[in-house]
Amino acid sequence: MNASQENLWPAPFASKSLDATVVVPGSKSLSNRYLILAALGHRPVRLVGLLRSRDTELMMDALRSLGVRCEIDEQVDTTVTVVPPSDGRFHGGTKVFCGLAGTVMRFVPGLAMFADGPVDFDGDEQAYARPMKPVLDGLEQLGACIEYHGEEGRLPFTITPPQTVSQCAETSVVSIDSSGSSQFISGLLLIGSRVPGGLELHHTGEKTPSLPHIRMTVADLHGSGVRANADEHARVWTVQPGAVQLPETVTVEPDLSNAAPFLGAALIAGGTVRVPHWPESTTQPGGLLPGYLERMGAEINFPVIDGVRYCEVTGDGRVSGLGDFDLTAAGEIAPSLAAILVFADAPTRMLGIGHLRGHETNRLEALVNEITRVGGDARELPDGLEITPVPAMNLRPAEMETYADHRMATFAAMLGLKINGILIKNIATTAKTLPDFANMWTSMLA
Numbered sequence: 001m002n003a004s005q006e007n008l009w010p011a012p013f014a015s016k017s018l019d020a021t022v023v024v025p026g027s028k029s030l031s032n033r034y035l036i037l038a039a040l041g042h043r044p045v046r047l048v049g050l051l052r053s054r055d056t057e058l059m060m061d062a063l064r065s066l067g068v069r070c071e072i073d074e075q076v077d078t079t080v081t082v083v084p085p086s087d088g089r090f091h092g093g094t095k096v097f098c099g100l101a102g103t104v105m106r107f108v109p110g111l112a113m114f115a116d117g118p119v120d121f122d123g124d125e126q127a128y129a130r131p132m133k134p135v136l137d138g139l140e141q142l143g144a145c146i147e148y149h150g151e152e153g154r155l156p157f158t159i160t161p162p163q164t165v166s167q168c169a170e171t172s173v174v175s176i177d178s179s180g181s182s183q184f185i186s187g188l189l190l191i192g193s194r195v196p197g198g199l200e201l202h203h204t205g206e207k208t209p210s211l212p213h214i215r216m217t218v219a220d221l222h223g224s225g226v227r228a229n230a231d232e233h234a235r236v237w238t239v240q241p242g243a244v245q246l247p248e249t250v251t252v253e254p255d256l257s258n259a260a261p262f263l264g265a266a267l268i269a270g271g272t273v274r275v276p277h278w279p280e281s282t283t284q285p286g287g288l289l290p291g292y293l294e295r296m297g298a299e300i301n302f303p304v305i306d307g308v309r310y311c312e313v314t315g316d317g318r319v320s321g322l323g324d325f326d327l328t329a330a331g332e333i334a335p336s337l338a339a340i341l342v343f344a345d346a347p348t349r350m351l352g353i354g355h356l357r358g359h360e361t362n363r364l365e366a367l368v369n370e371i372t373r374v375g376g377d378a379r380e381l382p383d384g385l386e387i388t389p390v391p392a393m394n395l396r397p398a399e400m401e402t403y404a405d406h407r408m409a410t411f412a413a414m415l416g417l418k419i420n421g422i423l424i425k426n427i428a429t430t431a432k433t434l435p436d437f438a439n440m441w442t443s444m445l446a
């Protein structure tokens, strides 16, 4: 059998330094938040530049089954108009399929609180391993009834909403441990203003991963006219009761985390890669990426050409190891940074990312497996990953596993820039957030 019959994608090798501009589609995190917030409103909202990928299709299908219309523009398929149910009540007696999407499995259950009957939730079998309990405990504290059909605290489950969501004017106080994922907090905050009396959410855990993603949720609530407040030090978030309404048209920023493999390629292969429409300020954790790449030795510029702001990353093929490197804020980009650090001049311990064991796959274990597979040196730490560079001559090509994880696939492609002959299993798994990845990657190298 040849490579294509075995569903193996030959990762292109970088035989010369790069000079490329890569247009990255809309942010997954912003797209799926805007879809939820638009569904909670009372007037239609037009979303421009929406990501069209497996995770956003799953979100739109979930909303449709709850009675929300998501109308795709016939000319531009990244423009989508969301029309909430006319009486604001979601349809119950329905099923939601979450695939492997954290934003669907942790954000849509909140909507089921306001459905007119029970809602069944299921997902990919691999999603059964992802933690769900804190967000569902939170909904239970608000009066929902959760019935687990498999293991307690995991998919699949049914949410039966309270007959009437408590009408008392007192604020509902909810306590959960969100150290396993920031999405538990975000999922509850998104519906907080629909809770009569509002929501006071306490996070009881010691650590708060992906704080920028929680700040993104709060900022998007503000952008929907909701009064929300964060006391991050005390780990308490409050949302005032009131209407949710995004503006008539909302434009989605490019996905800065999905820019990471491309911009990181400039460090690995040398040369320059630019991503246009880089926002001046952003709530995306990917906004931290240029600073991280600079610490690894890249030159970073933000030129404005014909009114468009670019992030431009230039590398000379050398990568600085970072020693102890706290990545609590942006664990999502750990696989991309790990690929760069395999080629560094000194070890790096990426810390604060123990919760990556509950991502699409156990990413810490997967990264150790795949770095070891090509002859590199990595080991799991209780709260992260240590990567120790090895001489380039020790690195060898291999058939890389991707674990149905889009970021493990792009990680393997990054290694392939400098390890000639890497074959990647199931590159199509990048469809979770970047369906055109293989073409984009090949064009970057052309």
Ligand SMILES: O=C(O)C1=C[C@@H](OP(=O)(O)O)[C@@H](O)[C@H](O)C1
Pocket (backbone or CB within 6 Å): 028, 029, 030, 102, 103, 180, 181, 182, 183, 186, 209, 210, 213, 331, 332, 355
């Ligand atoms: O809220 C979001 O949009 C996300 C939050 C983060 O989740 P964790 O806090 O579980 O890492 C991130 O990794 C994920 O890709 C998207």
Ligand SMILES: C=C(OP(=O)(O)O)C(=O)O
Pocket (backbone or CB within 6 Å): 100, 101, 102, 103, 332, 359, 360, 407, 433
């Ligand atoms: C962790 C991720 O996704 P999810 O939204 O499914 O949690 C990710 O995209 O890196």
